[in-house]
Amino acid sequence: MNKTLNYIREKFFSSPIDAFLTISISYLIYLTIPPLLDWMFISATFSGESKKECVSGGACWVFVKIWFNRFLYGMYPNDEVWRVNLPFGILVVSIIVYRFLNEKYKKYLFLFLIIPFPILSLMLFSGGFLGLMPVETREWGGLFLTLVISIFAIIFCFPLGVLLAMGRRSNLPVVRYFSVGFIEFWRGVPLITVLFMAGVMFPLLLPAGTNMDKLVRVIIAITLFEAAYMAEVVRGGLQAVGRGQYDASKAIGMGYWKSHIFIILPQALKLVIPGIANTFIALFKDTPLVFVVGLLEILGMVNLAKTNPAWLGMATEGYVFVALVYWIFCFAMSRYSLSIEEKLKTTN
Amino acid sequence: MENIIQLKQVNKWYGDFHVLKDINFEVSEKEKVVICGPSGSGKSTLIRCINRLEEHQKGEIIVDGMTLDENTKNISAIRSEVGMVFQQFNLFPHLSILENCTLAQIWVKKKTKKESEALAMDYLKKVQIDDQAAKFPGQLSGGQQQRAAIARALCMEPKIMLFDEPTSALDPEMIKEVLDVMVDLAKGGMTMCVVTHEMGFAKEVADRVVFMDEGNIVEAKKTKDFFDNPENERTKLFLSQIL
Numbered sequence: 001m002n003k004t005l006n007y008i009r010e011k012f013f014s015s016p017i018d019a020f021l022t023i024s025i026s027y028l029i030y031l032t033i034p035p036l037l038d039w040m041f042i043s044a045t046f047s048g049e050s051k052k053e054c055v056s057g058g059a060c061w062v063f064v065k066i067w068f069n070r071f072l073y074g075m076y077p078n079d080e081v082w083r084v085n086l087p088f089g090i091l092v093v094s095i096i097v098y099r100f101l102n103e104k105y106k107k108y109l110f111l112f113l114i115i116p117f118p119i120l121s122l123m124l125f126s127g128g129f130l131g132l133m134p135v136e137t138r139e140w141g142g143l144f145l146t147l148v149i150s151i152f153a154i155i156f157c158f159p160l161g162v163l164l165a166m167g168r169r170s171n172l173p174v175v176r177y178f179s180v181g182f183i184e185f186w187r188g189v190p191l192i193t194v195l196f197m198a199g200v201m202f203p204l205l206l207p208a209g210t211n212m213d214k215l216v217r218v219i220i221a222i223t224l225f226e227a228a229y230m231a232e233v234v235r236g237g238l239q240a241v242g243r244g245q246y247d248a249s250k251a252i253g254m255g256y257w258k259s260h261i262f263i264i265l266p267q268a269l270k271l272v273i274p275g276i277a278n279t280f281i282a283l284f285k286d287t288p289l290v291f292v293v294g295l296l297e298i299l300g301m302v303n304l305a306k307t308n309p310a311w312l313g314m315a316t317e318g319y320v321f322v323a324l325v326y327w328i329f330c331f332a333m334s335r336y337s338l339s340i341e342e343k344l345k346t347t348n
Numbered sequence: 349m350e351n352i353i354q355l356k357q358v359n360k361w362y363g364d365f366h367v368l369k370d371i372n373f374e375v376s377e378k379e380k381v382v383i384c385g386p387s388g389s390g391k392s393t394l395i396r397c398i399n400r401l402e403e404h405q406k407g408e409i410i411v412d413g414m415t416l417d418e419n420t421k422n423i424s425a426i427r428s429e430v431g432m433v434f435q436q437f438n439l440f441p442h443l444s445i446l447e448n449c450t451l452a453q454i455w456v457k458k459k460t461k462k463e464s465e466a467l468a469m470d471y472l473k474k475v476q477i478d479d480q481a482a483k484f485p486g487q488l489s490g491g492q493q494q495r496a497a498i499a500r501a502l503c504m505e506p507k508i509m510l511f512d513e514p515t516s517a518l519d520p521e522m523i524k525e526v527l528d529v530m531v532d533l534a535k536g537g538m539t540m541c542v543v544t545h546e547m548g549f550a551k552e553v554a555d556r557v558v559f560m561d562e563g564n565i566v567e568a569k570k571t572k573d574f575f576d577n578p579e580n581e582r583t584k585l586f587l588s589q590i591l
């Protein structure tokens with residue numbers, strides 16, 4: 001008991017300033033947390049079918065419950081949501097199984113996940129073959145759309161960013177100036193402008209009669225935008241790899257590409273894992289901006305639902321829900337990157 | 349005797365700084381040449397020009413009948429015939445010792461994994477670290493790392509080996525184990541250019557010793573002659589300091 005008291009005194013009351021901070025923070029917690037818990041759980045309403053049931057004064061989770069499918073899938077037809085669930089289910093299972101596979105199967109599973117799997121998934125989402133009802137991309141929405149945009153943008157922006165980073169350090173002036181120009185251009189414009197251009201202006205530039213799906217345009221825009229940030233992160237890593245590594249790989253006859261693939265990039269990327277994870281998280285959190293071209297991911301769906309006359313005044317519940325969903329995904333990404341870092345640390 | 353390395357009137361500048369001044373230098377097959385000289389005299393630059401880790405701006409470099417110029421085919425052909433060992437070892441820290449030795453065999457020489465591992469183990473045995481094959485470079489002592497780096501270069505079965513101060517970064521007690529490996533290699537008939545200040549090594553294995561100062565080769569002689577009758581004042585001064 002004395003030990004505990006000593007511990008508390010040492011850690012929380014070791015000086016007047018410490019004591020002051022401890023007391024004020026405790027007071028702040030006391031002011032905020034109990035009412036929040038009360039609002040979220042104790043006096044919240046969970047059952048019911050409409051706003052009328054929410055009379056307890058707490059959160060009205062009925063709103064989220066009734067709109068749940070819309071928040072998850074947008075306007076994707078209810079009877080067809082299995083076509084969304086199936087690929088995402090496979091993805092989750094694959095990621096879990098991945099940990100337990102040996103190196104050889106890991107490689108196969110990884111290749112499957114980054115090449116055929118996204119294509120097959122897109123086909124299933126769109127339908128229009130084997131008697132599957134076609135679902136146009138403008139009906140896609142909610143968390144489903146958030147994930148489609150982020151996953152595809154991440155898959156494409158990573159290799160593009162690596163190439164740009166290498167290009168910026170290239171000895172060939174054309175390649176170097178192109179990379180510098182590209183990176184500085186995309187870093188200099190706000191994402192919301194880029195999306196607007198992709199959504200509204202770009203179709204006007206296409207030859208008449210041609211058409212490119214809006215979602216595709218948006219994914220390309222986000223990819224190019226984030227690739228510029230990725231490039232700068234990766235460049236930091238490339239600069240940290242010593243000249244001796246380049247010398248040694250050249251001296252054993254490895255050319256530019258082989259040196260980079262086997263020697264330089266593995267070391268450079270390992271150094272910048274936190275920066276890469278940061279870029280992916282930022283990309284994920286940027287997706288709500290697609291509302292400017294009329295695509296509604298999860299936050300967009302909440303904004304839509306809260307203006308429904310039968311559900312006015314439900315904004316707080318909606319935003320808390322969205323915040324929670326975003327936080328879970330971002331936190332998972334952050335933990336995943338930490339675990340990769342840990343793993344690479346122990347192998348050498 | 350055929351000259352396997354030939355430098356004619358080679359000049360190199362770093363910006364305004366003239367590092368190599370009209371260098372004429374040749375090495376015949378199976379010859380062992382030691383290059384010495386004060387720090388900053390251009391020794392590293394000279395041997396790095398031989399496998400084109402550095403480009404020269406004037407003059408001609410011919411290695412095994414191939415002229416070093418913009419022709420990238422020649423460069424990669426020359427690099428697969430010339431092995432190099434660096435002062436700082438420059439092992440690949442993310443790969444095991446064995447992988448360090450097999451990587452280029454697999455991706456440059458297109459050998460199978462099995463073949464290249466067999467050859468790598470042969471050379472690792474020769475430098476007496478076959479028991480460390482599965483470890484990563486960071487887990488080895490300096491002397492072991494440098495021996496691994498020698499094995500990595502030998503795995504490409506080069507005709508020529510370049511050494512850039514291979515023992516300068518080592519603790520004194522590890523220098524001998526590396527020099528022993530190099531002596532063995534020399535006795536096996538390898539063509540070698542060695543930048544070093546280990547004059548004992550030079551006396552034991554070198555056919556010729558070259559002394560550089562401020563970008564010039566100021567003295568180049570048969571080993572015995574070099575130590576017994578140095579002519580240039582700077583060579584004499586250098587030898588008096590180092591011996």
Ligand SMILES: Nc1ncnc2c1ncn2[C@@H]1O[C@H](COP(=O)(O)OP(=O)(O)O)[C@@H](O)[C@H]1O
Binds near residue numbers: 385390391
């Ligand atoms: N990449 C470089 N850029 C500019 N100067 C360099 C570079 N590398 C070496 N030098 C300079 O060239 C001179 C010769 O260097 P180096 O060949 O490494 O000498 P040594 O190996 O004999 O000590 C030194 O004065 C060094 O400062």
Ligand SMILES: [Mg+2]
Binds near residue numbers: 392
């Ligand atoms: Mg040097």
